[in-house]
Amino acid sequence: MTTMETAEILQQLERTTxxxxxxAVEAAIARREEIVPELLRILDDSIEHVAQHMxxxxxxxxxxxxxxxAQFREVRAYPLVLRLASLPGSDLDALCGDFITEDLGRVxxxxxxxxxxxxxxxxxxxxxxxxxxxxxxxxxxTLVAAGxxxxxxILGYFAELFRGKLARQWSHAWDSLVDSSTDIYPAELxxxxxxxYEDDLVDPTYICFDDVERELARGKDQVLARLAEDPHLRxxxxxxxxxxxxxxxxxxxxxxxxxxxxxARTNRPLPxxxxxxxxxRRPAPKxxxxxxxxxxxxxxxxxxxxx
Numbered sequence: 001m002t003t004m005e006t007a008e009i010l011q012q013l014e015r016t017t018x019x020x021x022x023x024a025v026e027a028a029i030a031r032r033e034e035i036v037p038e039l040l041r042i043l044d045d046s047i048e049h050v051a052q053h054m055x056x057x058x059x060x061x062x063x064x065x066x067x068x069x070a071q072f073r074e075v076r077a078y079p080l081v082l083r084l085a086s087l088p089g090s091d092l093d094a095l096c097g098d099f100i101t102e103d104l105g106r107v108x109x110x111x112x113x114x115x116x117x118x119x120x121x122x123x124x125x126x127x128x129x130x131x132x133x134x135x136x137x138x139x140x141x142t143l144v145a146a147g148x149x150x151x152x153x154i155l156g157y158f159a160e161l162f163r164g165k166l167a168r169q170w171s172h173a174w175d176s177l178v179d180s181s182t183d184i185y186p187a188e189l190x191x192x193x194x195x196x197y198e199d200d201l202v203d204p205t206y207i208c209f210d211d212v213e214r215e216l217a218r219g220k221d222q223v224l225a226r227l228a229e230d231p232h233l234r235x236x237x238x239x240x241x242x243x244x245x246x247x248x249x250x251x252x253x254x255x256x257x258x259x260x261x262x263x264a265r266t267n268r269p270l271p272x273x274x275x276x277x278x279x280x281r282r283p284a285p286k287x288x289x290x291x292x293x294x295x296x297x298x299x300x301x302x303x304x305x306x307x
Contacts, residue, residue, distance in 0.1 A: 003027075006034050010042075013064040020249035025239050028068055036074055039065040043080040046095065050087060054094035063099065067243060070110035070236035077111040082118045085136070089129035100131050103242075105138030110236045114148060116140070120157070123173065124165055134176035138233070141180045145233040151184050151224070162192035168201060175206040182207065182215045183233075185223045190216065 004027040012024035028035045046053055046062040053059045062084075069077035085092075085104060092100055108119055122128050122136040140157070143149040158181050166173060174196060181189050190212070196202050197209050215223055227233065236242060243249075 006031060006038065009035065010038055010061075014061045015058045016060045016248050017058075018249065020240075020244045020246075022240060022244065025064065025068070025243075028064075029071070029239070032072060036069070036072065036076075039069050040074075040076055040080065043069070043077065043084065047080065047083050047087070050091050050095055054091055062095070063243070064239070066099075066107050067103075067236055067239040070107045071239050073113070074111055075113035075115075078108075078113065078115065078118060081107060081111055082122065085122055085132045086125075086128060089131070092129055092132070100129070100135055103236075104132065104135035106142055106232075106234065106236055108136060108139035109142040109146065109148075112139070112143075114143075116149075116157075123161070126167060126171070130172035133171075133173040137173070137176045137180045141183050141227070142233045142235065144184050145227050145230060146235050154184060155181070155186075155188055159189060159192065162189060162196065168199060170201050170203070172203075172206075174201040175203050178202050178212065179207045182212050183223070183227055183230075185215065185220045186212060187216060187220065 004024065009024045009027050009031070012021040013028070028039075042061045042065040046065075053062070066077070066081065081104075084096075085100075085108075087095070096104075112119060119136045119139055123133050125133075128136075140149065140154045144151050144154050158177060161177055166177065178186075178193055178196060181193065186193060193202075193212055194209070197204070
């Protein structure tokens with residue numbers, strides 16, 4: 001079998017052609033030492049030349065770079081991912097689409113090496129894109145689910161957010177803070193959570209206080225057991241399985257443009273089908289944890305059929 005050289009690997013990972021480049025991804029994994037500096041360079045270039053790349057619908061190198069570096073647990077990628085996450089929201093939408101809400105948290109958790117200052121700076125910075133702040137909070141929950149951080153440490157940090165580190169005015173960060181606290185069993189923070197609702201800091205259509213109480217009623221052991229099994233809260237282990245089912249790699253499906261995260265939240269219709277690259281996943285749309293349950297109950301999926 002012919003060995004794929006680094007230059008050929010990078011060429012195949014630069015743009016999407018409608019087929020998943022499995023051989024190139026597997027070759028990149030096999031040539032980890034050689035490929036890592038190139039992947040870091042790709043991420044840096046994507047940030048430095050964001051205006052050039054964000055309008056190129058077929059540009060894909062930054063996605064492969066982030067997933068591969070996350071799989072490798074490459075801590076040198078951490079500051080680069082933080083820089084990318086700090087881009088203005090409109091640039092992030094154009095460059096990354098739903099990667100921010102679907103995968104950024106898991107990537108951050110996979111490359112941080114246990115260092116939380118950068119993640120916390122994203123959460124606490126009011127100028128950071130609201131969906132990035134949410135993803136950063138989810139990354140902390142992912143570290144708990146992976147056993148890399150204790151529940152007590154992360155709850156302690158969440159307590160600091162409730163008690164002064166977040167400005168006491170509504171933002172999506174408050175929704176995500178309550179949601180993330182609930183996912184790791186919020187008993188110690190229940191008074192803070194209740195006060196946040198009383199002060200109108202949380203959008204009850206995103207997560208309502210009944211949801212919080214329902215998780216408390218489940219009991220700590222059951223909530224944490226479910227946390228460990230949640231596929232949305234796992235470190236990145238295999239780039240092939242992460243990406244091969246994206247709709248843009250299915251020849252029998254048209255590819256959709258990157259959907260803005262605001263549009264996703266407000267349930268706006270998808271724009272017309274185009275050939276633009278977008279990180280949409282599987283042939284049957286996956287219901288997000290905080291999206292309405294498809295059963296029609298009106299509850300969030302993770303609190304209903306996804307429970």
